[in-house]
Amino acid sequence: MSTKNGWPRNLSTGAGGGLSTGAGGGMSTGAGGGMSTGAGGGMSTGAGGGMSTGAGGGLSTGAGGGLSTGAGGGLSTGAGGGLSTGAGGGLSTGSGGGMSTGAGSYISNIPPWPVFVRELEARGYQSQADVIRRRLPEKLWPENFF
Secondary structure: OOOOOOEEOOOOOOOOOOOOOOOOOOOOOOOOOOOOOOOOOOOOOOOOOOOOOOOOOOOOOOOOOOOOOOOOOOOOOOOOOOOOOOOOOOOOOOOOOOOOOOOOOOEEOOOOHHHHHHHHHHOOOHHHHHHHHHHOOHHHOHHHHO
């Protein structure tokens, strides 16, 4: 799911990868990083942030939001959706997919995978969280990550 506000969310630890803590990485706490709580960060509750429930936010149920089941949404199983196993989908292990460990970036507006799973469960989206857990390495399950 490509969005204007987004961060790498694949499983790559390489430069710019979803598990990278370096600049531009999905786990970076630096300005605008995928794990940053500051403005424009993946853990920000501000406009467009990964923890935002507002328009375009990672926890928004609106169009393109991380909790949206609509086209391109984080909970969509359709092409490019967060729960899609197809090319470019959040659960795809292929190049550009959210479960890929290789090069090719998957960009999403959701918070980091462990946080997203925890938020889904807290908000009553257990079946969706279970689908993600089946594909996510156990070390990234919330109970093992935090």
